[in-house]
Amino acid sequence: SSGINAEYGQDRKDKVLPADVQLALDLQKDRLEKHQQSIEQVSSWGNTIVGKRNKRLNARRIREEQEELERQKLDIEEAEIKAAERRAAIEHAKKLQYYQTDRVKGFHGALLLSEVIKEREAQIALKKEINNAMKNADDHLLQWEEEQRQAAERLEKEKSAQRAKETALLRKTQYEQAQEKRKLEIAARVQDIEEGNAIHKDVEQFHKENEAKTKEREARQRMLKQNYDEHIAMERRIVDAQSQQEKQRDEEIKLYANAKKKMAQLRKTREGELFQSFQDHQQAMVDHLAGLIKEQVDDEDSRIAKAVAERDAKRLLEEQNAKAKRANMQKEILKHRQESMRAQTLKMSEMEKDQALDLQRRIAEDQKYFQEQQERQACKKVEEDEIQGILCKQASEKSNKIQVEKHNELEGDKRSAQMVKEEEDEFQRYADAVIDLAKQRGRPVGPLIKAKNAGAGGGSGPIFEGKSNLRPSYQANDAYGNQLPRFANGAAKKTAQSSETNKRLGFVW
Numbered sequence: 116s117s118g119i120n121a122e123y124g125q126d127r128k129d130k131v132l133p134a135d136v137q138l139a140l141d142l143q144k145d146r147l148e149k150h151q152q153s154i155e156q157v158s159s160w161g162n163t164i165v166g167k168r169n170k171r172l173n174a175r176r177i178r179e180e181q182e183e184l185e186r187q188k189l190d191i192e193e194a195e196i197k198a199a200e201r202r203a204a205i206e207h208a209k210k211l212q213y214y215q216t217d218r219v220k221g222f223h224g225a226l227l228l229s230e231v232i233k234e235r236e237a238q239i240a241l242k243k244e245i246n247n248a249m250k251n252a253d254d255h256l257l258q259w260e261e262e263q264r265q266a267a268e269r270l271e272k273e274k275s276a277q278r279a280k281e282t283a284l285l286r287k288t289q290y291e292q293a294q295e296k297r298k299l300e301i302a303a304r305v306q307d308i309e310e311g312n313a314i315h316k317d318v319e320q321f322h323k324e325n326e327a328k329t330k331e332r333e334a335r336q337r338m339l340k341q342n343y344d345e346h347i348a349m350e351r352r353i354v355d356a357q358s359q360q361e362k363q364r365d366e367e368i369k370l371y372a373n374a375k376k377k378m379a380q381l382r383k384t385r386e387g388e389l390f391q392s393f394q395d396h397q398q399a400m401v402d403h404l405a406g407l408i409k410e411q412v413d414d415e416d417s418r419i420a421k422a423v424a425e426r427d428a429k430r431l432l433e434e435q436n437a438k439a440k441r442a443n444m445q446k447e448i449l450k451h452r453q454e455s456m457r458a459q460t461l462k463m464s465e466m467e468k469d470q471a472l473d474l475q476r477r478i479a480e481d482q483k484y485f486q487e488q489q490e491r492q493a494c495k496k497v498e499e500d501e502i503q504g505i506l507c508k509q510a511s512e513k514s515n516k517i518q519v520e521k522h523n524e525l526e527g528d529k530r531s532a533q534m535v536k537e538e539e540d541e542f543q544r545y546a547d548a549v550i551d552l553a554k555q556r557g558r559p560v561g562p563l564i565k566a567k568n569a570g571a572g573g574g575s576g577p578i579f580e581g582k583s584n585l586r587p588s589y590q591a592n593d594a595y596g597n598q599l600p601r602f603a604n605g606a607a608k609k610t611a612q613s614s615e616t617n618k619r620l621g622f623v624w
Contacts, residue, residue, distance in 0.1 A: 217285065218542050224278065225566035226549060229558045231271070236559075314506070321502070332488070339484075343477065350470060361459060368452055375448075379441065386434075543567065 160166045214223070242260070546567040550560050 216538075218538075219545075222542070222546055222549070222563070222566045225562035226553070228562045229553060229560065232559045232562070233557070235267075314510075318506070325499075339481075343481075357463075372448070 157163060157165075214220075546563065550563050550567065553560050553563060
């Protein structure tokens with residue numbers, strides 16, 4: 116219906132509705148308003164079913180809230196009672212623990228001694244009264260009383276011996292604890308010294324190894340430089356030797372060429388002489404033969420002349436061939452010499468190039484080696500700096516740790532001293548209260564005052580401020596602060612009496 120009303124309302128804004136539709140809408144709106152008023156009016160009634168139910172629910176909620184408040188109050192009261200019981204139990208436990216301390220036990224022993232003295236005085240007074248009242252009593256009764264008194268004295272002596280034994284055992288325990296603490300301190304100091312020596316040895320070994328490596332590297336560099344210098348010197352010697360050999364070869368070639376030239380001239384001269392002699396001999400033979408064969412026929416003359424001409428032509432051809440051969444040989448020698456010189460020049464050029472390349476290669480290798488060495492040194496420097504930083508950090512951490520331990524130890528000593536002072540003040544207050552009560556009850560307070568004296572230990576000497584306010588029971592202390600016993604046997608006394616000095620010799624047992 117609300118959706119329809121909304122649609123109609125929107126339509127009504129847009130256009131005017133018919134009269135019957137408008138009337139229906141107005142009636143519906145009036146019914147809705149009356150229905151809402153009825154619901155609001157009924158909700159406040161208490162005699163309806165819903166009103167009664169709501170009233171019961173409200174009453175139940177209020178009742179549960181009140182019950183919850185009551186339960187909370189009960190819980191708070193119970194918690195307070197429990198807390199009070201816990202506090203009482205803690206106080207009782209602290210009191211029992213306090214009563215178990217040596218000072219309080221000793222004070223209670225003194226209190227018991229005062230009670231015993233009071234009882235003894237009362238017994239003595241009673242005995243005097245009995246003696247005065249019964250002067251004529253039986254000797255047996257007197258003997259029995261004497262036995263009872265002696266038994267009481269023996270019991271008192273046994274108790275005193277037991278207390279002395281317990282005191283000696285406590286003293287021995289404290290001495291052993293002090294010795295154990297001293298041994299632990301000495302062991303810690305020895306361990307610190309050994310660690311320092313080990314670190315010092317490691318540092319020295321590290322420096323020694325660095326020095327050995329540096330020396331080895333310098334020796335290797337010197338050896339490489341020496342080998343390089345020797346190689347350069349050897350190459351120079353080889354070049355000088357090759358130059359000398361080349362010069363000697365050139366000299367030999369010149370000598371060979373000169374000698375060959377002289378031999379050719381001599382051979383040519385000799386050949387000319389031989390040829391001239393041969394010509395002369397030939398001419399002589401020709402003349403002789405001409406004279407011999409003049410008579411022969413003309414055909415013989417022509418044949419001989421032809422043979423001579425052929426022989427001369429053959430000899431001339433042989434001489435020309437020999438000259439051509441010698442010229443070819445000289446050309447070949449000159450060509451060989453030139454080729455040898457070119458080959459030698461080419462070889463020298465290639466050798467110089469190879470040497471230059473080898474030199475460049477060696478220079479590059481040396482530069483690479485020096486660069487690698489520099490990189491190794493840089494890496495080693497970084498490693499050394501890291502190691503040095505680690506060592507410095509370890510030393511700083513160790514120093515800080517030692518300082519923290521010393522500070523904690525000092526703080527612990529301060530706390531211990533404060534606790535001892537607080538315990539001493541509490542004990543003094545408790546002892547004063549007990550002494551006042553004993554005075555009121557008429558008990559002897561001498562043992563209580565003696566046990567009340569400040570300082571634990573039960574001695575009669577001055578208080579040691581640095582030893583937790585101990586009052587030692589011994590005559591002196593040694594170089595380590597340990598207390599010496601105060602008893603001395605007969606041998607020590609005899610030794611002291613037989614000496615020529617009045618000073619103590621340290622013999623106490």
